[in-house]
Structure formats: C-alpha cells, structure tokens
Amino acid sequence: MSFPAPEPELALEFVTGRRDPAPLFAEARRLRGDDRVITYSRKVFIPLTTLCRDTCTYCTFAKPPGAGGQFLTPDEVLAIARAGERHACTEALITLGDRPEERWPQAAEFLESQGCETTIQYVEKMARLVLEETSLFPHVNPGVMSVDDVIALRPVSPSMGLMLENISPRLMEPGMPHHNCPDKDPVVRVATIEAAGSARVPFTSGILVGIGETPAEVVDSLFALADLASRTGAIQEVIIQNFRAKADTPKRRDAEPTVDYMERIVAAARWILGPEMNLQVPPNLTGDFGRHLDAGVNDWGGVSPLTIDWVNPEAPWPHL
Numbered sequence: 001m002s003f004p005a006p007e008p009e010l011a012l013e014f015v016t017g018r019r020d021p022a023p024l025f026a027e028a029r030r031l032r033g034d035d036r037v038i039t040y041s042r043k044v045f046i047p048l049t050t051l052c053r054d055t056c057t058y059c060t061f062a063k064p065p066g067a068g069g070q071f072l073t074p075d076e077v078l079a080i081a082r083a084g085e086r087h088a089c090t091e092a093l094i095t096l097g098d099r100p101e102e103r104w105p106q107a108a109e110f111l112e113s114q115g116c117e118t119t120i121q122y123v124e125k126m127a128r129l130v131l132e133e134t135s136l137f138p139h140v141n142p143g144v145m146s147v148d149d150v151i152a153l154r155p156v157s158p159s160m161g162l163m164l165e166n167i168s169p170r171l172m173e174p175g176m177p178h179h180n181c182p183d184k185d186p187v188v189r190v191a192t193i194e195a196a197g198s199a200r201v202p203f204t205s206g207i208l209v210g211i212g213e214t215p216a217e218v219v220d221s222l223f224a225l226a227d228l229a230s231r232t233g234a235i236q237e238v239i240i241q242n243f244r245a246k247a248d249t250p251k252r253r254d255a256e257p258t259v260d261y262m263e264r265i266v267a268a269a270r271w272i273l274g275p276e277m278n279l280q281v282p283p284n285l286t287g288d289f290g291r292h293l294d295a296g297v298n299d300w301g302g303v304s305p306l307t308i309d310w311v312n313p314e315a316p317w318p319h320l
Contacts, residue, residue: 052097197232
C-alpha cells in the first residue's frame with residue numbers, strides 16, 4: 001500500500017505525535033534513497049557585521065555599537081578567507097545583520113568610509129574581494145533582498161541564502177520573538193526567495209523550530225517552502241534548525257525542541273519536499289546524527305575547521 005501524498009492535516013498529526021510516526025520515518029528513508037553519501041561544505045564563517053536593525057529575542061549575533069557591534073574591514077575579511085584556504089576550505093560564508101545603516105549612524109559612517117551607501121553594496125565588494133583574491137566561493141546571507149540586490153550579488157556569489165524561519169505573521173506580534181523586526185516579516189522573506197527565483201540564483205532557506213511557533217505553523221512553513229521551491233525553482237536546500245536557548249536573551253529560559261520532535265519534523269519535511277530536495281540539520285546543534293539521517297537528512301551544510309559558528313557560538317562544529 002502506497003504512502004499518502006503530503007497533506008497538512010496528516011502532516012500535523014505526524015509532527016505532533018498524535019499518529020504513529022513509524023510509517024512516516026519509513027517513507028522518509030525511502031524518499032531519501034539508499035545513497036550513503038552525506039555531503040558537507042568545508043567553510044570559513046565571515047561575520048561581516050554584527051550590527052542589525054532587528055531585535056530578535058533569541059539572538060546573540062546582533063550587537064549594538066559599543067557592545068561588539070561592528071563591521072569587518074576588507075583586510076580582516078581577506079585574512080579570514082586566506083586562513084580558510086590554508087585549511088583547505090572551499091566556501092566563505094558571509095553572514096551579517098540586516099540593513100544596520102537604517103538604524104545605526106555608526107553603520108552609515110563606516111559604509112561611507114568604504115565608498116558604499118548600503119550594506120548590500122559592501123557585501124558585494126567583500127564577496128568580490130574574496131572571489132578575486134582567494135580560491136574560496138562566497139555564499140552570502142545578507143538578509144532581505146530585492147531582485148536588484150540579488151542581481152547585483154549574483155556575479156560574486158554562486159549561491160545565497162535566507163531562512164524563512166516561519167511563515168506565520170503571528171510571531172511579529174507584541175511579546176513574540178519577531179516583534180519590531182521588519183526583516184522577519186514572512187511577506188518580505190518570501191519575496192526575497194521569489195527574487196532569487198527571478199534572478200535564477202541557487203538559494204538555501206529553511207525553518208527555525210522552537211522560537212514560539214505552534215506545530216501547525218511548522219507544518220504551514222514546510223508547505224510554504226515546498227510551494228516556493230515549485231514556483232521559483234531556486235531553492236537548492238532546506239535547513240531544519242533547532243532553537244538553542246542563549247544566556248542574556250529574553251528567551252534564555254525557553255525549552256529547546258526535543259530530538260524526538262525534531263526527528264518528526266525532519267521526516268515530515270522530507271515527505272513534503274520530496275526526494276530531490278537537499279535537506280539539512282546543522283550538525284553542531286545536535287548530537288543525534290544517525291536519527292536525523294534516518295529521518296531523511298542528506299547534507300550537513302557548512303562545517304568549519306577554523307572559525308566558530310558566530311550565530312551559535314556555544315555549539316562547536318564536529319571535528320573534520
């Protein structure tokens with residue numbers, strides 16, 4: 001008897017555990033296939049700026065001026081990239097806060113000193129520097145982008161990324177993690193993925209689990225990504241990332257999602273997204289590698305032998 005086609009109500013029953021997930025796990029393994037090759041990218045993590053105009057309640061990456069919020073200079077960017085070359089890395093992951101010049105005068109002043117008006121322009125300049133001066137391929141995560149932004153970055157960044165995080169606008173309401181975070185509006189994040197499709201740029205996206213969303217909103221987000229993948233042709237990989245509670249944040253006492261719950265979500269993602277989609281769980285955020293592989297994961301994403309995960313600095317990479 002064949003497994004049913006993906007459908008939101010059934011997916012919610014599996015994700016919540018109201019229905020025995022064993023058949024879902026079996027279907028996820030079937031869809032993933034028998035190939036025992038698991039891919040990863042040997043990378044350096046370049047935190048181009050820790051300044052950001054958003055104030056997500058779970059984040060320690062973003063910092064204000066005077067408390068660690070700053071831009072890396074071109075020399076600092078190139079030093080990290082060249083160190084990555086010496087460690088046989090092939091990818092330079094350039095990650096940064098969203099449009100800090102629209103909140104912080106210090107960001108605008110730094111950009112002006114570099115001959116740039118916007119952070120996106122500086123991203124392009126630094127990605128070009130890495131591409132021209134090293135053997136690394138830049139992969140940029142610059143936040144929300146327009147079609148023009150994506151097209152401007154396309155010559156210097158073979159692929160790009162932006163987590164959808166969640167499709168629900170409820171997470172932007174007062175008291176929720178994305179309140180006063182204009183770049184976390186799912187409407188503008190969907191528009192960025194659509195822009196990547198229009199510009200024909202390979203794009204990585206995904207969801208963040210455990211930040212205050214409901215299981216139904218998790219399921220809705222997976223179906224939204226499946227729809228975007230089908231409509232745009234741009235999504236090369238989907239990340240299922242678990243929330244990690246961090247000290248000195250409003251969500252420091254929040255419970256992290258359990259491995260059982262994450263395993264059910266991963267299997268549901270494989271079922272919903274199909275056999276061709278690359279599916280990742282960040283390997284430094286979980287120790288249960290085998291369970292996620294059995295649930296349908298086929299990629300570990302970027303792993304660094306040199307730099308920390310600046311978004312989750314408490315979580316070291318697996319040893320390469």
